[in-house]
Amino acid sequence: MADLLFLIPLLPLAAFCINILLGRSLIGGNAHWVAVPAVFGSWILSLLVLLDINDTEHALSQRLFTWIPSGDFNVTASLYADQLTAIMLMVVSTVGLLVHVYSVGYMHGDPGFYRFFSYLPLFVFSMLMLVLADNLLVLFVFWEAVGLCSYLLIGYYFRRRSAGNAARKAFIVNRVGDLGFGLGIMLAFWTFGTISFYGDAGIFEQAYNHEALGIAGGTMTLMGILLFIGASGKSAQFPLHVWLPDAMEGPTPVSALIHAATMVTAGIYMVARSYTIFISSETAMLFVTVIGAFTALMAATIALTQNDIKRIVAYSTLSQLGYMAFAIGTGAWVAAIFHLMTHAFFKGLLFLGCGSVIHGMHEEQDIQKMGGLRKYMPLTFWTFLIGSLANAGIFPLAGFWSKDEILLGAWISDYSFGPFASIVGFAAAFLTALYMFRLVFLVFFGKERFDTSRLHPHESGYWMAVPLVVLAVASVVVGFVGFPPEDGWFHHFVHHAFEHVEEHHVTMTQTVTFGVLSTIVALGGIFVAYLTYHKGTISAEAMAARFPAVYQFLYNKWYFDELYGKIFVQPLQRFSDFLWKIVDIGVIDAAVNGVATGISATSQRLRQVQTGLVANYALAIALGMVLIVGVYLAGFSNLFR
Amino acid sequence: MSWDVVFFYLIAAVSLITALGVVAARNPVHSGIFLILCFVNIAGIFVMLGAEFLAVIQIIVYTGAILVLVLFVIMLVDPEDLPSFHTAEPLQRYLSFLLGAVLLLEIGAAIVTRTGIVGTGTATPENVAAVGGNTQALGRIIYSKYLLAFEVTSLVLTVGVIGAVVLALPERLGERLNTRRGTISLSHSRGTDEALPEGPRGETPIRVDRNRPAPPAAAAQRTIILTKDPDAHTRVGQTSDRTRQG
Amino acid sequence: MGELTVEHFLFLSAALFIIGMMGVLTRRNMLIILMCIELMVAAVSISFVAFAWESNTLGGQIFVLFALAVAAAEAAVGLGIILALSRRGKSVDVDDLRSLRD
Numbered sequence: 001m002a003d004l005l006f007l008i009p010l011l012p013l014a015a016f017c018i019n020i021l022l023g024r025s026l027i028g029g030n031a032h033w034v035a036v037p038a039v040f041g042s043w044i045l046s047l048l049v050l051l052d053i054n055d056t057e058h059a060l061s062q063r064l065f066t067w068i069p070s071g072d073f074n075v076t077a078s079l080y081a082d083q084l085t086a087i088m089l090m091v092v093s094t095v096g097l098l099v100h101v102y103s104v105g106y107m108h109g110d111p112g113f114y115r116f117f118s119y120l121p122l123f124v125f126s127m128l129m130l131v132l133a134d135n136l137l138v139l140f141v142f143w144e145a146v147g148l149c150s151y152l153l154i155g156y157y158f159r160r161r162s163a164g165n166a167a168r169k170a171f172i173v174n175r176v177g178d179l180g181f182g183l184g185i186m187l188a189f190w191t192f193g194t195i196s197f198y199g200d201a202g203i204f205e206q207a208y209n210h211e212a213l214g215i216a217g218g219t220m221t222l223m224g225i226l227l228f229i230g231a232s233g234k235s236a237q238f239p240l241h242v243w244l245p246d247a248m249e250g251p252t253p254v255s256a257l258i259h260a261a262t263m264v265t266a267g268i269y270m271v272a273r274s275y276t277i278f279i280s281s282e283t284a285m286l287f288v289t290v291i292g293a294f295t296a297l298m299a300a301t302i303a304l305t306q307n308d309i310k311r312i313v314a315y316s317t318l319s320q321l322g323y324m325a326f327a328i329g330t331g332a333w334v335a336a337i338f339h340l341m342t343h344a345f346f347k348g349l350l351f352l353g354c355g356s357v358i359h360g361m362h363e364e365q366d367i368q369k370m371g372g373l374r375k376y377m378p379l380t381f382w383t384f385l386i387g388s389l390a391n392a393g394i395f396p397l398a399g400f401w402s403k404d405e406i407l408l409g410a411w412i413s414d415y416s417f418g419p420f421a422s423i424v425g426f427a428a429a430f431l432t433a434l435y436m437f438r439l440v441f442l443v444f445f446g447k448e449r450f451d452t453s454r455l456h457p458h459e460s461g462y463w464m465a466v467p468l469v470v471l472a473v474a475s476v477v478v479g480f481v482g483f484p485p486e487d488g489w490f491h492h493f494v495h496h497a498f499e500h501v502e503e504h505h506v507t508m509t510q511t512v513t514f515g516v517l518s519t520i521v522a523l524g525g526i527f528v529a530y531l532t533y534h535k536g537t538i539s540a541e542a543m544a545a546r547f548p549a550v551y552q553f554l555y556n557k558w559y560f561d562e563l564y565g566k567i568f569v570q571p572l573q574r575f576s577d578f579l580w581k582i583v584d585i586g587v588i589d590a591a592v593n594g595v596a597t598g599i600s601a602t603s604q605r606l607r608q609v610q611t612g613l614v615a616n617y618a619l620a621i622a623l624g625m626v627l628i629v630g631v632y633l634a635g636f637s638n639l640f641r
Numbered sequence: 642m643s644w645d646v647v648f649f650y651l652i653a654a655v656s657l658i659t660a661l662g663v664v665a666a667r668n669p670v671h672s673g674i675f676l677i678l679c680f681v682n683i684a685g686i687f688v689m690l691g692a693e694f695l696a697v698i699q700i701i702v703y704t705g706a707i708l709v710l711v712l713f714v715i716m717l718v719d720p721e722d723l724p725s726f727h728t729a730e731p732l733q734r735y736l737s738f739l740l741g742a743v744l745l746l747e748i749g750a751a752i753v754t755r756t757g758i759v760g761t762g763t764a765t766p767e768n769v770a771a772v773g774g775n776t777q778a779l780g781r782i783i784y785s786k787y788l789l790a791f792e793v794t795s796l797v798l799t800v801g802v803i804g805a806v807v808l809a810l811p812e813r814l815g816e817r818l819n820t821r822r823g824t825i826s827l828s829h830s831r832g833t834d835e836a837l838p839e840g841p842r843g844e845t846p847i848r849v850d851r852n853r854p855a856p857p858a859a860a861a862q863r864t865i866i867l868t869k870d871p872d873a874h875t876r877v878g879q880t881s882d883r884t885r886q887g
Numbered sequence: 888m889g890e891l892t893v894e895h896f897l898f899l900s901a902a903l904f905i906i907g908m909m910g911v912l913t914r915r916n917m918l919i920i921l922m923c924i925e926l927m928v929a930a931v932s933i934s935f936v937a938f939a940w941e942s943n944t945l946g947g948q949i950f951v952l953f954a955l956a957v958a959a960a961e962a963a964v965g966l967g968i969i970l971a972l973s974r975r976g977k978s979v980d981v982d983d984l985r986s987l988r989d
Contacts, residue, residue: 613981614981614984615981619733622744629748633751637751637755643889649896657902660907663923664906664907664914664919664923669916683929686933690896690936690937692939707963710963733912740912741909752897752901757941758941764939764943779948783949797956801961805963806967808967808970
């Protein structure tokens with residue numbers, strides 16, 4: 001099985017190559033027949049890998065080739081799959097496959113069909129390689145590759161100016177995070193002398209034994225913080241979260257795959273992979289927890305006020321990523337991965353449902369112009385409802401199990417700041433339920449707020465419906481792989497990847513208490529949403545009018561974009577203008593043109609020597625002769641000796 | 642003060658004055674006469690330097706033949722065509738005076754600081770007299786040591802003769818070319834051709850004009866008509882200012 | 888100043904040469920320019936013969952002989968050119984030779 005590891009990323013890569021090279025000429029509208037089977041093949045292989053690892057409890061590895069043989073610094077391209085990787089492979093390939101199938105229907109008739117179906121498998125390839133990488137450099141390469149694919153896909157509708165801007169914003173903010181990541185990699189190499197993950201001389205073992213090896217605790221802290229800065233660029237944690245809502249400019253399947261299930265989880269994956277570095281430093285863990293918890297709460301507050309259907313779900317993603325982050329920060333590693341998996345399914349479902357709604361409403365995205373859609377799109381309604389319930393964490397859907405574990409895990413964490421994070425998590429859970437069901441009630445219930453004579457919403461086709469159903473089923477049942485809490489198959493499986501951390505042991509009392517508490521909180525949120533947006537007992541407008549400043553603050557996303565614009569973007573713009581006008585045009589161009597003008601002017605003057613008169617030329621000869629005689633006299637004669 | 646020095650200064654003074662006369666005379670004929678006088682004086686200098694053969698050759702060949710030739714040509718070229726003395730640009734004049742002065746200083750400096758070649762050769766006056774004189778000594782050397790140079794020089798003279806003859810030749814008799822635009826006649830320096838109508842470019846036949854400014858560039862594109870009869874296409878003097886027979 | 892030395896003749900030769908050179912550079916009539924060139928050749932001949940006299944060799948005189956011959960040929964050809972020019976109706980003014988101008 002290990003020998004076939006390379007096929008898992010290779011199949012989508014081949015699909016990309018075929019589609020991008022032959023797409024315009026040969027394949028055109030049939031590009032999905034290349035891409036979907038390729039990803040399906042990856043899915044099958046990932047499943048086999050999972051089963052294999054489950055049986056043998058050994059990791060699989062395959063060495064591909066030596067990439068950089070430079071003396072002591074030897075980088076090989078190898079694939080390594082342990083339990084954590086296997087779970088990630090399943091998540092990526094499953095959601096990837098379903099999104100591919102969905103896109104066949106969603107992108108039908110789009111002129112860039114083949115382009116979409118070349119970028120999408122390219123992304124799947126990059127993500128698969130990222131999770132299969134066994135050293136920091138290869139991981140970083142594919143980290144960048146997924147960023148590139150994100151850029152390509154966000155800017156897919158490249159003729160729209162806003163799409164281009166959003167793609168650039170995503171890439172640039174990512175790069176800021178990558179600066180931290182890069183510095184962290186260099187620090188790791190400098191400290192440990194290697195960039196390889198595994199083995200006794202690998203980074204993680206050395207990090208775990210850092211005290212015995214004489215590595216200072218401060219170094220580990222710094223390393224952890226730098227790595228997490230990289231992760232927060234990719235996983236959209238505060239303060240690098242600003243790109244994710246704008247990334248909704250891309251087609252909805254892209255949002256589902258990249259910005260819900262896979263790319264944004266790459267950061268979480270990377271931190272989970274490097275857990276030994278983080279557990280060596282309590283400060284780093286605190287850093288992660290604070291940022292994660294803050295992001296979770298902040299995103300939830302913003303989501304309350306947004307009106308674009310995709311943006312609400314995007315902020316929900318931000319919030320859930322914050323959950324995963326503070327789960328990691330408080331030491332609930334397995335819970336974070338569990339939530340990563342369940343979130344991939346129900347968030348993917350929610351995004352695909354959004355796509356279905358947008359498609360049915362003929363590209364309308366403002367929820368204030370929707371309403372009562374459950375009559376027109378029943379399938380979408382029911383799947384969306386399941387997804388929302390899972391997101392809110394209602395028993396017995398998938399989200400309940402994972403979120404509950406995070407809250408409990410944070411509470412019982414070894415770190416002192418754990419319980420605070422847990423409380424923040426509860427607050428965010430309330431808000432999560434509130435805004436999700438605001439969305440549900442405003443879109444699917446109530447009276448239609450659009451012109452029914454003009455607009456006839458319709459249900460989606462089969463290509464789009466089947467993935468919705470599959471994901472809905474998954475959102476219901478996948479939670480049970482982690483049942484009973486902290487003791488299920490999932491925990492035992494994944495814990496092998498976190499060997500140096502003790503398993504959490506929870507009592508039944510704690511479990512039940514937290515379960516009940518989280519359900520109450522979630523139901524409370526749903527109830528408030530019901531009252532406000534369905535019954536109308538509480539008036540949202542009145543609330544907004546009572547606290548106008550708060551409302552504006554939340555509506556404008558805590559003014560982050562404006563802040564960054566003032567601090568970074570505008571000065572940079574002015575500096576670029578300066579460099580352009582004064583340095584490039586004024587100095588460099590002027591110098592070059594000045595040389596040309598100078599030469600031209602000089603040659604014009606010199607030209608006047610050519611009078612055409614033979615007498616002048618004779619004079620020139622005589623002059624030359626006098627000069628030569630003079631030189632001879634001065635240099636070679638007795639005159640000056 | 643020996644007589645040698647006196648004679649030298651005398652001859653040198655005369656030669657310098659006549660040289661200045663060559664340069665400064667308005668009339669080229671005067672220039673030629675001055676040059677003849679200068680050369681005679683130079684021949685005197687040669688005699689003082691013991692090169693009698695050269696002195697005589699100088700007078701016979703240079704003055705007797707070359708300068709006479711020059712005088713002939715001066716007469717052939719219309720003496721009234723005399724342009725003014727100095728060149729058009731004053732810069733040329735001043736610069737050439739300056740150069741002359743500088744060169745004089747340089748050569749003077751070179752002469753003064755030279756390390757002389759003290760008589761090391763074998764052609765001392767006694768030896769030369771023993772052979773029979775300057776001419777005999779020269780003869781001995783030319784036909785033995787410098788034979789090749791002698792032959793080459795004769796070649797140069799031959800080529801010079803051929804060149805001079807070709808340049809001065811009248812046009813050959815031959816056929817006529819088709820196009821009849823403006824023409825030149827080589828045999829009649831003052832003649833113009835038959836009244837051709839103005840050419841397609843508005844050209845008129847060439848005239849010889851006393852105070853003519855520089856000929857325009859279009860004049861260089863004229864073709865040559867080669868005819869059997871030099872008089873057939875020329876109308877001598879009719880359209881020119883002078884009524885002279887060509 | 889008592890003895891007659893080579894330097895006397897050399898100075899004379901230099902002076903004649905320079906006079907000839909200024910004539911070449913200054914005058915407009917081509918024939919006079921030709922005569923000044925001849926003057927320059929003659930001045931150099933004096934110099935050669937002076938050196939030959941000083942060093943008791945005959946090489947200088949031989950050179951002058953040949954220079955004389957070459958100057959004769961050159962004068963002949965030059966005069967032929969001037970004659971041909973004047974026959975074609977162009978003047979013998981050196982300032983009219985302007986075709987090297989751009």
